[in-house]
Amino acid sequence: MLLMTRLRKYLMTPAARLTDSRVRFWLLLSLGFSSYYSYLGLEQAFSSPYILQDDARHHIFWMQRFVDPELLPNDLIADYFQSVAPFGYSAFYRFVAWLGIHPFVFNKLLPTGLGLLTTGYCFMFSLRLLPIPVAAFASSLLLNQSLWFRDDLVSATPRSFVYAMLLAFLYYYHRRQLWPMVAALVLQPLFYPQCGILSGGVLVAGLLRWHRGRPALSRQRRDYWFSGIGLGVLLALLAPYGLEISQFGPVTTPALAKTMAEFWPGGRVRFFDDNPLIFWLGGRAGLFPDPYLTPVTLAFALGLPILLTRCSHWPLVQRIKANSGLLGRLLLASLGTFVLAHLLLFRLQLPSRYTHHSFRILFAIAASFTLTVLLDRLLAWATSTSPPRPCRRLLALGGTLAVAVALMGYTATVSNFPVTLYVEGQRPALYEFLRQQPKDTLIASLSREADNLQMFARRPVLFNRENGIPYHMGYYRQYQRRGLDLITAQYSPDLATLQAVTQTYDIDLWLVEAESFAVDYFQRHEWLTQFQPAAANALAHLRAGETSALARLDPQCRVFAKDGMVVLDAQCVQQQ
Structure with a gap:
């Protein structure tokens, strides 16, 4: 009985400051898993002198010009991909090349740093919403696993920056720290403009309130001041992308794309599909990241809406409900920009870029909260009788161990983890x-x-x-x-x-x-x-x-x- 009481107290007692030893422990454990996954990727990255990530073949290859300007002269392909690279992303690699690190080498090293940064912001943001350190650990662990089951992070291309930048914005926005939030917003259009558009949607959604069953505008002047500054920064930095006339334009129109085999199944950039479910739910046009719910533990995210509506009297659920409004705004902004990208098809690039990245964050946090609430109820059930019942304690202890093994040991059961898509010559x-x-x-x-x-x-x-x-x-x-x-x-x-x-x-x-x-x-x-x-x-x-x-x-x-x-x-x- 005493063991279960102490276990529940250690795992479920709120703590939100880095001065707390439990917060530091779970944060360090989160960073440890991120480092381990990065190490697995680095093993593959440096296993051969002729190896580079798949997407580097159009995002990175032209950066050899930073090292030797005489390489790839009059190369149409290199000129095009250099022209479409976001300014901040290109400048970052150029600066590193100036320091003496070859872009190909830096491309392999960068995911480690981005992974740690993403992990740290995910942990702290999750802790803001539910001040339970073990829940923040589960959020960052699930997000790390989700990212390493795809090649988004490991590619070290512009989309690799979206997770750290979006989580940094959400963290500072939730803390109402204006200038750190502005700093995060400044970086987004420079590295991944779609992230800036998505954050703009969150700022707009932040002006909405639910009043008497209907949406209404906020009556707080501070909300308008906060969102207004953020939106002004984004508009100033995103405007050049909308006004710029590319030497390689115009952008493909939907009508033209439908006539091109390249956009249909079997084509180079499959987008359209005769099956509406495939078109709207998966792929470059679809709502959800593919593969769905990977790792499978993300399926617990589907239980959070049920907990919020059916179990609102539980203490942890009340905390989540009180602090999770920003998650709802992120969901609303993702759906809104997704629809806008379809309405302005190809002018805002691919619709999937507005939901796939944010949904991975939402699913990781929602799944961790669901697991934490269920684990708390299990431990409470085990200690709720007097005299204590050994069978309940054994079930609760077994359930706790099962959750721990499922979270931390899942990747050991998968043969192709991490998914890096490194190409070896x-x-x-x-x-x-x-x-x-x-x-x-x-x-x-x-x-x-x-x-x-x-x-x-x-x-x-x-x-x-x-x-x-x-x-x-x-x-x-x-x-x-x-x-x-x-x-x-x-x-x-x-x-x-x-x-x-x-x-x-x-x-x-x-x-x-x-x-x-x-x-x-x-x-x-x-x-x-x-x-x-x-x-x-x-x-x-x-x-x-x-x-x-x-x-x-x-x-x-x-x-x-x-x-x-x-x-x-x-x-x-x-x-x-």
């Missing part, structure tokens, strides 16, 4: 050969290996699958034209066609897979079929048994051949 000999070529060597290829060459070979490519992002038509029309021309040139039996494309783009090297002339190549590389009619014509040549001019070239044109990859000298092609 499989052809080091090819990369080393290409690095020996002049820095302005332009490589033409339809091979998926072209996705890696800008990173590992550090040479520009004319075209690759990874960077075929059709959101700005000024860029994508050029990219699409290149794809059509390369497919035509590689599979045409006419040497003059091959030579004309080589000359048009001033190609220096052709990289060809030996298996690319097999009939089933297009079936194994379905993304190529987006480029019509060139893909259909190429397939017709292959089925007719016609040998392409590229395949007939003199073997003397080969300057590299290994592991099924052949590099041809374009100058030799022109001399045939």
